[in-house]
Amino acid sequence: MKVKNSSNWSESLVQAAEYVERPESQLKVMWETLRQNKAAVVGLIIIGLLVLIALTVWGSELMGKQILPYDPNYSDMSESFIPPNASHWFGTDQLGRDMFSRILAGTKISLFVGVAAVAISLTVGVILGAIAGYRGGKTDTFIMRLMDMMLAIPSILLAIAFMAALGKGLDKAIIAIGLVSIPEYARIVRGSILSVKENDFVQAAKVIGNRSSRIIYKHILPNVISVIVVRATLGISSAVLDTAALGFLGLGVQPPFAEWGDMLGRARGFIFTAPYTLIFPGIAITITVLAFNLLGDGLRDAIDPKSRIK
């Protein structure tokens, strides 16, 4: 950057004018780096498969057609506790339901809750963080203290407490899990805004007359978006774990939904007699969480400027 005048102000001016990093191009660079990361690609493929399964199951339910080998809710007591065999790949559970179909059906629930919960955390968190960062002062302090208080309670306990208050059920579970993660996103957004606010070139842009929204779009957004994308991906994996935990305790998604954690919780008594009722739902949870973790880790490495492939 060749600036004749050595004053700081005009340097910032030139910097503001030359600052062309738009949010879209940053995402493109991220994608390029990500593609090179084999583990992340594996994660992405698995997620793709899971989404496919979920959508297929959901679609078939909407259309009233049966695409799964068996109806996940069809219970035949005479067929209970059949170990895995050719007709029941994962065996049947204590009520004679086919485990394989139930697990596939559960994909839909887990992904839905995971994404929905993160959506709530994200939206509320980002808004709160933006208000806090932009307004500053008392608003900022109040909001951040509130966030601190929420963080002072271990997340599972907080989620359980919310569930106790709100009652059981799928929608309540989404809200509870969603509420718990709000402080993280609030912090990220607030932090980004604060660090950029002080930057000289934002001051300079303001002087030129850029409207606040333009400043946000061009300068603040690019930094924040990548960090949030990473957090959200990892957030989905922890939301899936939390959903399963609540389900396991009997607090979350209720029958007739086939939820993996709930399956584990109800089969606890058969741990010695029919271990296969416990193994497969757990594998399903682990694979799903693993996939999102792989993707999230890959994304995190991709936004780290040190590892970028230009």
Next chain:
Amino acid sequence: MLKYIIKRILMLIPVLLGVSIIVFLIMRVLSPDPAPIVLGQHATQQAVEAWRQANGLNDPIYLQYFHYLQGALTGDLGTSYYTKSPVTKEILARFPATIELAVVAIILASFFGILIGVISAVKKNSIFDNAGMFLALIGVSMPIFWLGILLIIFFSGYLHWLPSNGRINPLLEPIRVTGFYLVDSLVTGNMNSFKDALQHIILPASALAMYSMAIITRMTRSSMLDTLQQDYIRTARAKGIEEGRVIIRHALRNGLIPIITVIGLQLGSLLGGAVLTETVFSWPGIGAYTVACILKSDFPVVQGVVLLVATIFVLMNLLVDVIYGFLDPRIKYSKKEV
């Protein structure tokens, strides 16, 4: 340094106050009326009203909160709706079990986590490193309760090596000194007790430790990789110091600082995970009890536990910060003259 500690403790107070308010609000305001649940479906309207009156549930909210706060500060956390005994007593009876579990878990997690992390960093990209990181990834992705179940299936069901639930064989319970069976049995020289307690605690502690261990391993590896790149490591090697000493006394000593922070933060997730582990292993601790109380709407207990746990968590964070200050002389000794 002392000023810093005092300042931090003062800052804790509004946070804890806030926590108590949040918990109170969730339990009293958001929740459905506990009376019908406690008294059962067939309770008469009269009985319900009487019960509500007796438990102060008809008072205005701020008054209820005030009474609650008053009690909490003097150690009285209310009375359980069900057992009618003081919440504090119920908590104290079960707390040592949870603490023992959490402490053993954090020791396991820290020891193996740091060990594997350091070796992975030193032998970067080797088979050990890749395997270690893969295991860590799995560890972070597995639900704690499922791991517990798997451990039971394998070690109890299949191998018959270890018991699958409980804390100790009732016949072998040691004399109560601290409430921690492992400590008590050692202190009283009761080796049978010790062995039995150890056998009971090893599976749940391992399940509980897994998640934290995975996180600590990753953190250690990344911190060590960072540290090993530093200039002063090059200087140490240039002095002709033996490599093992360079790694441990120079690199790890520096790399440990952020790791300690991570370990401290893990305590929160351990306390949460204890809830699940205790349920799986029928461990007589606070976690399982709390869940049961939540399901029964025994709110005083839940309030008490959450407040207690939050307080511990916040204090632990402060402790970690203080330790951090001690470990890093740049913080401990503020700059004198330059």
Next chain:
Amino acid sequence: MLLEVKNLCTEFKLKRGIVKAVDDISFTIDKGEILAIVGESGSGKSVTSLSIMGLLQKPGRVAGGEILFKSQDLNKLSQKELKKIRGNHISMIFQEPMTSLNPVWRIKDQIMESIMTHMQISKKEALARTIEMIDTVGIPSAAQRANDFPHQMSGGMRQRVMTAMALACEPELLIADEPTTALDVTIQAQILELLYRMREKFNMAVLLITHDLGVVSEAADRVIVMYCGKIVEEADVRSLFSHPLHPYTVGLLQSIPQIDDDCDKRLYMIKGMVPNPLNMPPGCPFSDRCDHSMERCTKEMPELKEMSGRKVRCFLYKEAVEGGLAEK
């Protein structure tokens, strides 16, 4: 001869190719001599020092040649044997005093570690020696300052501490890699003066690595000029500055602004850029930037020719020649 480097080759194996950071260089250092290696970033001067010490990290490795220290080839020694020599017979100080000291160890412990590793003396004696060294390098109140942590000291003082640490075991050779680059000019002078004193006191040889010709003229006995991993000129300090032979050396000297220069005069810059190490053109590496390059220069690599106690690698010189290209 204290140190004899013969045909040293060091390469870095990268994904994109092999970089020859040091390409067949040879030089000697005698007891008590101060030899300076001058070159710009990427010339291979730092890599040379790391190669001598055996401190190269992957993907770098010594690909050939001998490094004879007191007639022993360092290249053939195991890491274990090298550790006995490092810090003891050959010591090294580095460019960044701010980051080259362990931030969580006290100064005295860092120096004592060196002493206790190599010398068989008691802790008490080691401490006494440490304080003595701290005092020798010119830090006042040595006994108190010994208990300090690095962040409590300024850059210049930290560099002195590094020097104390390096000299604690009285090495025969000190390698100083850009010791003054990160410091301001007044401190720079002090550090150089310190090195001089140490040389007097211990009859220690110094391999001084720098890109700063000013430092060279002040401190060195002999100079080697490196470019793209090769030695292009070697001479004693006086001769080099008064009669530079190689066009690159001439260019370097011309780039130094003179205090009596005209204010309007433009700063001289050697035209062109250093070639890509992965894609070195055939012939003399300086040919595309040289004002005197001939057809031959782009095709053949000139040999390092010896003439009247000096060496130069350039086709301009066939026999012993007086005069050179620029009179100073």
